[in-house]
Amino acid sequence: MRKRYILEVIDGYLFLLPFIISVAVFLIGPLIYAFFLSFQNFSFLTPQKAQWVGLKNYLDLLHDPVFIKALSNTAIYAVGVVVIELILGLILALIANSNIRGKTFFRVAYYIPTVTSTVAVSVIFLYLFKADGLVNNILSRFGIQGPVWFNSVRFALPSIMMMAIWSSVGTYMVIYLAGLQDIPVELYEAAEVDGANEYQRFWSITLPLLRPVIFFNLVVSIIGALQVFDQAYVVSRGNGGPLNATMTVVLYIYNKAFSEFDMGYASAAAFILFIIIMALTIIQRMIFKDETN
Amino acid sequence: MTKNKSPLSIVVFIFACLYAVITLGPYVWSILTSLKPTSELNSMLVNFSTLTTENYRMILSEFPFLRWFINSAFVALVVTLGNILFNSMAGYALARIRFPGREFIFMIVLGLMMVPGQIVMIPMYILLSKLGWVNTYYGLTIPFLTSCFNIFLMRQFFLTIPKELEEAATMDGLSRFGIFFRIVLPLSKPALATQFIFSFTGNWNSFLWPSLLTSSESMYTLTVGLNSFYGQYYQYWNQVLAGTIILTLPTIIVFIIFQRYFIRGISTTGLK
Numbered sequence: 001m002r003k004r005y006i007l008e009v010i011d012g013y014l015f016l017l018p019f020i021i022s023v024a025v026f027l028i029g030p031l032i033y034a035f036f037l038s039f040q041n042f043s044f045l046t047p048q049k050a051q052w053v054g055l056k057n058y059l060d061l062l063h064d065p066v067f068i069k070a071l072s073n074t075a076i077y078a079v080g081v082v083v084i085e086l087i088l089g090l091i092l093a094l095i096a097n098s099n100i101r102g103k104t105f106f107r108v109a110y111y112i113p114t115v116t117s118t119v120a121v122s123v124i125f126l127y128l129f130k131a132d133g134l135v136n137n138i139l140s141r142f143g144i145q146g147p148v149w150f151n152s153v154r155f156a157l158p159s160i161m162m163m164a165i166w167s168s169v170g171t172y173m174v175i176y177l178a179g180l181q182d183i184p185v186e187l188y189e190a191a192e193v194d195g196a197n198e199y200q201r202f203w204s205i206t207l208p209l210l211r212p213v214i215f216f217n218l219v220v221s222i223i224g225a226l227q228v229f230d231q232a233y234v235v236s237r238g239n240g241g242p243l244n245a246t247m248t249v250v251l252y253i254y255n256k257a258f259s260e261f262d263m264g265y266a267s268a269a270a271f272i273l274f275i276i277i278m279a280l281t282i283i284q285r286m287i288f289k290d291e292t293n
Numbered sequence: 294m295t296k297n298k299s300p301l302s303i304v305v306f307i308f309a310c311l312y313a314v315i316t317l318g319p320y321v322w323s324i325l326t327s328l329k330p331t332s333e334l335n336s337m338l339v340n341f342s343t344l345t346t347e348n349y350r351m352i353l354s355e356f357p358f359l360r361w362f363i364n365s366a367f368v369a370l371v372v373t374l375g376n377i378l379f380n381s382m383a384g385y386a387l388a389r390i391r392f393p394g395r396e397f398i399f400m401i402v403l404g405l406m407m408v409p410g411q412i413v414m415i416p417m418y419i420l421l422s423k424l425g426w427v428n429t430y431y432g433l434t435i436p437f438l439t440s441c442f443n444i445f446l447m448r449q450f451f452l453t454i455p456k457e458l459e460e461a462a463t464m465d466g467l468s469r470f471g472i473f474f475r476i477v478l479p480l481s482k483p484a485l486a487t488q489f490i491f492s493f494t495g496n497w498n499s500f501l502w503p504s505l506l507t508s509s510e511s512m513y514t515l516t517v518g519l520n521s522f523y524g525q526y527y528q529y530w531n532q533v534l535a536g537t538i539i540l541t542l543p544t545i546i547v548f549i550i551f552q553r554y555f556i557r558g559i560s561t562t563g564l565k
Contacts, residue, residue, distance in 0.1 A: 011469040012392035018375075019383040019439045020398075026436040027405060030416035037415065044419065095309045100302070108552060109313040112320075115490070115544040117498035119516040120537045123523055124319050127326070127530055134322060137337050166316070174555070198301065227409045230500045234520055250411050250501075257415045258505065267415050274412045281407040 034267045042264035044257075050264070057268035067269060069244045070252040073157055077248065078225035080161045081168075085221055086214065088165065089172030094206075096173065097180045107177075114170035118230035121167045126150060126235065129159060150235050156245040160231050168224070172217045179213035180206070212288070219284040223277055229254065249273050320541070327535040334531055348535040352522075357510055358536055361518035366543070368433045368514060369497040375438035376492040377485060383439065384447025385473055389459070399448075406441040411501060418505060432506045433514070437496065443488050450484035451477065486554035494544045515540045 013020075038057055042050040061067050096107045113121065128134050129149040136146030149159045183206065191201050229250040232240060238255070240247030249269065257266035326334070328344040352358045386392075387399050410417075417436065418427070426432035454477060462472045478485070503514040513521065519536045526532060548555075 008390060008469075009392040012386045012390040012395065015382040015386035015390065015469075015473075016398060018379040019444060022379070022436070022439045023401070023405065023441070026417065026420075027408065027410075027413060030413035030420060031408070033416035033419075034413055091308075092312065095305060095312075098302075098305065100306060100309060106309050106313060108549065109316050111548065111552070112545055113316050115494045115498075115548045116541050117500070117516050117544070119498070119500050119520050120541045123519065123533060123537045124323050126523075126527075127534065128319055128322065132335075134337070223407055223409070227411055229411065233500070233504075234523070237524060253411070254414070254501070254505075258418070263415050263419075270412045270415065274408070277407060277409060 034270060037264050038268040038271045040264040042267075044261045044263050053264070057265045058272070060265070061268055061272065066244055066247060067249075067252055070240070070247045070249045073245070073247055074226060074228065074249045077157060077161055077164070077228055078222055080158075081164050081225050082218065082221045084165050085169045085172050086217055089169050089217065090176050090210075090214075092169065092173040093176035093180055094202075096177055110173055111170040113167045116167060118167065119234055121163060122231050122234035125159070125163045125166075151242060153242050153245045156235070156242060160228075160235060160246055163231055164225070164228065168221075172221060175217055175220075176210065176213060179210050183209050215284070215287065219280060222280055226273065226277060323534045324538055326531055327538050329531050331529065331531060334529075348531045349539070352532050352536050352539075356522060357513070357518065358515075358522075358539060360511060361513050361515045362539060364433075364513065365497055365515040365540075368430065368503075369493055371430075371434045372437045372496045373489060373492040375434070376440055376443060377488055379439045380443040380488065381447050381478065381481070381485070382473070383444045385451050385477060387444070388448045388451035389456075390469070402441045402444050402448075406445055408441075414501070414505060421506065427506055428508045428512050430512075433503060433512075437502070440492070443491065446488065447481075447484060450481060454480055483554040486551040490548055490551050490555060493547055497544050 039052060039054060040050050041053045041056075092110050096103060096110065100106065129136070131146075131148045131151075135149075139146040147155045149155050187205050187209075188201055191205060196204070227250055228248045232246045232248045232251045233254070236242075236246045236251075238251075240251050240255070250273070253266045253269045253273070256269065257263050325339050325344075327348055328346065329339070330343055330345055330347065333340060333343060383402075387395060387402070421427050421432045421436070424431075426435070458476055458480075459472050462476050467475065498516060499514070500516040500520070504517045504520070507513050507517060510518070510521075515536075519533075519540050522536055523533050
């Protein structure tokens with residue numbers, strides 16, 4: 001019996017060995033290192049000159065107008081993208097779950113943008129939305145003079161948001177879809193017997209039972225949105241322009257660390273993002289616990 | 294509820310079609326443009342008699358698109374196979390094997406699930422450059438072989454497999470590894486397919502890491518290559534879009550192949 005227990009323990013750790021090594025070397029180790037870097041004046045080009053500077057990086061960041069701009073852009077982006085995705089995703093899931101003709105076609109059609117590379121999506125949208133592109137051409141037939149979308153200080157960020165919604169709403173649709181399929185059919189049948197119409201069934205059965213799914217989608221999409229990088233990088237050719245209109249937090253970190261090699265400062269920015277994301281995760285865990293109790 | 298008769302269902306059907314046009318339209322327009330000769334690029338019309346595959350031939354022969362495609366395919370397949378094996382093993386241990394420290398490791402998985410990789414891009418770059426792995430296939434694959442998110446997904450799935458099957462196999466004298474490879478994995482196709490889609494598309498489409506970790510053109514993956522090609526030749530939209538279609542098609546094909554398992558995989562893994 002004792003021998004069997006020991007074998008079981010060995011098996012357990014053997015099965016986990018690749019994960020333990022990989023997470024220790026490539027995630028936890030770097031995370032700790034990044035934490036120390038964030039208190040240093042560290043440049044990749046002259047690592048021997050690194051100095052301990054305490055909280056200076058963090059304090060400087062709070063007075064750095066470009067970082068503040070990056071934070072506010074990222075927040076605007078996250079709120080706009082998340083709200084629209086949660087609503088549109090639910091509408092698409094309801095369609096894909098109804099007995100509509102061509103159900104599989106619609107599911108695949110709505111999900112395809114999600115598996116498309118953000119670089120490809122950015123290039124396609126840059127083409128569709130260029131000054132004399134297809135979209136402005138269609139708009140001009142209705143007498144509307146379209147803006148220069150991605151090159152305009154006013155429209156660049158909303159354009160990236162629109163692109164992000166187009167390309168990732170499918171993810172949330174699929175998670176809603178799985179949630180919809182877990183709702184027992186009997187509930188709808190009982191409601192139908194009681195004479196409830198489609199709207200009543202949606203508001204009193206579907207929506208309340210989807211609450212945990214909606215909440216899961218909310219947290220996952222906020223966390224995803226806070227990390228936006230690819231689209232901003234491709235659209236602005238890496239500089240977050242025009243006039244920092246598309247500067248996001250991750251793009252800011254990337255440029256500080258790998259163009260200016262100011263890695264201590266960039267690490268502090270990364271940690272501020274990390275703290276924001278962890279706070280959101282902890283809030284989610286706390287509310288989730290309330291829901292299950 | 295009669296099928297497609299009520300006014301509501303007609304409105305829904307029209308909306309469904311309109312949104313399908315919004316999602317698929319950009320692909321159709323891009324494919325058509327990628328087939329246009331440069332002389333007709335500025336026209337809003339499509340002249341079907343002049344469409345040509347010349348742009349594809351051009352970028353595959355005159356530019357390293359083929360090399361980038363092979364790099365992307367190699368990296369995405371290695372990372373995906375590693376993920377499927379290692380995440381399934383870890384998920385299985387967390388779901389089924391009893392040993393001290395299991396709850397602690399599971400808490401680490403849950404805790405790290407939401408930690409975005411970008412947070413560690415600076416120390417990771419320093420580490421990989423110390424190892425001499427920048428601009429090599431090692432750097433592009435080895436750091437990405439496991440994922441906390443997919444381990445969680447596999448654990449949730451394995452919890453739904455009836456224990457009796459494994460107990461019977463133990464009676465027959467099968468080892469843990471035997472049970473795992475011969476009994477558990479074959480029963481896990483929906484979860485494995487879901488993981489394949491997430492992992493393959495995630496790595497094929499990855500842009501931040503390969504742009505950080507590659508410096509020579511011959512090591513670029515397709516996303517990095519396309520971005521650099523676009524930067525230089527953005528006025529040749531037909532060629533840029535041909536490259537974009539080459540980048541786009543493989544993940545769509547993978548998705549269409551695995552999609553029938555996909556939603557089942559998501560609902561049985563309790564990914565909510």
